[in-house]
Amino acid sequence: MFYRFFPGVFLAFFLFVQLTGCGLWTKFEDYPCPNPDGKTKVTYTNFVKPFMTTYCDTCHSTNSMNRRGAPLAYIFDNYESVKTLKRRIFLRSAANNTTMPPGPDDPPETARMKLAEWIVCGTPK
Numbered sequence: 001m002f003y004r005f006f007p008g009v010f011l012a013f014f015l016f017v018q019l020t021g022c023g024l025w026t027k028f029e030d031y032p033c034p035n036p037d038g039k040t041k042v043t044y045t046n047f048v049k050p051f052m053t054t055y056c057d058t059c060h061s062t063n064s065m066n067r068r069g070a071p072l073a074y075i076f077d078n079y080e081s082v083k084t085l086k087r088r089i090f091l092r093s094a095a096n097n098t099t100m101p102p103g104p105d106d107p108p109e110t111a112r113m114k115l116a117e118w119i120v121c122g123t124p125k
C-alpha cells in the first residue's frame with residue numbers, strides 16, 4: 001500500500017519544490033557570492049582551467065577528437081569562452097546542478113561549489 005502511494009508523494013513534493021522556486025536547478029542569479037567582500041581566491045588559472053580540462057574538455061574543447069554530440073558553440077578551452085558562457089555552465093555544473101558532465105564521472109561536490117563561487121564572485125583570471 002505504502003509503495004503504491006509513494007510515487008504520488010514524491011511527484012507532489014517535486015512539483016511543490018518546482019513551483020515554490022527553490023527548484024532542483026539553481027540559477028546563478030539566485031546564488032550570491034558566499035564571501036562578504038564579494039571576492040574569491042578561486043581563479044581561472046588556479047582552479048577553473050584544470051577543472052574544465054578534467055571534466056569538460058574531452059567533449060567541449062576546440063580540438064576534441066570526439067565531441068560526443070557536445071554543441072560546437074560550447075567550447076570551454078580559454079578564459080574568455082568560459083566567462084562568456086558562465087550562465088549556462090552554472091546551470092549545468094555548478095553548486096547542486098549536476099547535468100554536466102553526462103554520466104557517472106561527475107566532479108566531487110567540493111569542486112562544484114568552487115566553480116559556483118568563481119562564477120558568482122567576479123570570475124577572476
Ligand code: HEC
Pocket residue numbers: 052055056057058059060067068069070071074088089091092093100101102
Ligand atoms: C561526455 C561528453 C561531455 C562532457 C565530458 C561534458 N559535456 Fe557538456 N554537453 C555534452 C553534450 C552531448 C551536450 C548537448 C546535449 C545537452 O545539452 O545535454 C552538452 C551540452 C552542454 C552545454 C550546453 C547546453 C545548455 O544550453 O545548457 C553546456 C553549458 C555544457 N554542456 C557544459 C558542460 C560542462 C561545464 C562540463 C564539465 C563540467 C561538460 N559540459 C562536460 C557532452 C559533454
